[in-house]
Amino acid sequence: MEYSVPIYWRNRISYYRLIGGKCKSCGKIFFPPQNTCPYCGSGNIEPVNLPRKGRLLTYTVSYNPPEGYKLQTPLIIGLIDLRGTKIIAQVTDISPGEISEGMEVEAVVRKIREDRTAGLIQYGYKFRPAISQR
Ligand SMILES: [Zn+2]
Numbered sequence: 001m002e003y004s005v006p007i008y009w010r011n012r013i014s015y016y017r018l019i020g021g022k023c024k025s026c027g028k029i030f031f032p033p034q035n036t037c038p039y040c041g042s043g044n045i046e047p048v049n050l051p052r053k054g055r056l057l058t059y060t061v062s063y064n065p066p067e068g069y070k071l072q073t074p075l076i077i078g079l080i081d082l083r084g085t086k087i088i089a090q091v092t093d094i095s096p097g098e099i100s101e102g103m104e105v106e107a108v109v110r111k112i113r114e115d116r117t118a119g120l121i122q123y124g125y126k127f128r129p130a131i132s133q134r
Pocket residue numbers: 023024025026027028037038039040041042
């Protein structure tokens with residue numbers, strides 16, 4: 001698998017607004033947004049809102065997540081297909097025993113992490129099983 005948990009954490013700010021990049025040259029959409037198109041190398045990129053519903057392609061479960069995320073153990077990170085754009089995000093409202101590849105998921109805004117010392121609470125997008133599937 002070409003995606004990894006470290007890459008997810010490095011790009012997590014992009015998840016606050018669920019915005020990808022669209023290449024004006026070849027039309028492909030990618031996430032997280034970057035200055036150069038990963039498909040054709042063009043620098044002609046515009047921001048685009050991604051769909052909020054998608055399909056879980058695969059996932060990984062971490063029983064030893066990074067500091068600040070311990071309360072969310074086990075941490076489930078999914079590779080999600082949003083109508084052709086693949087993104088990595090935390091999967092919530094489900095246990096490792098219930099999750100399955102191919103299930104429909106939808107974006108929700110949730111608390112991402114909490115720094116009690118600084119009094120900071122960060123919010124961002126996570127994905128949960130789509131309501132229509134329950
Ligand atoms: Zn392109």
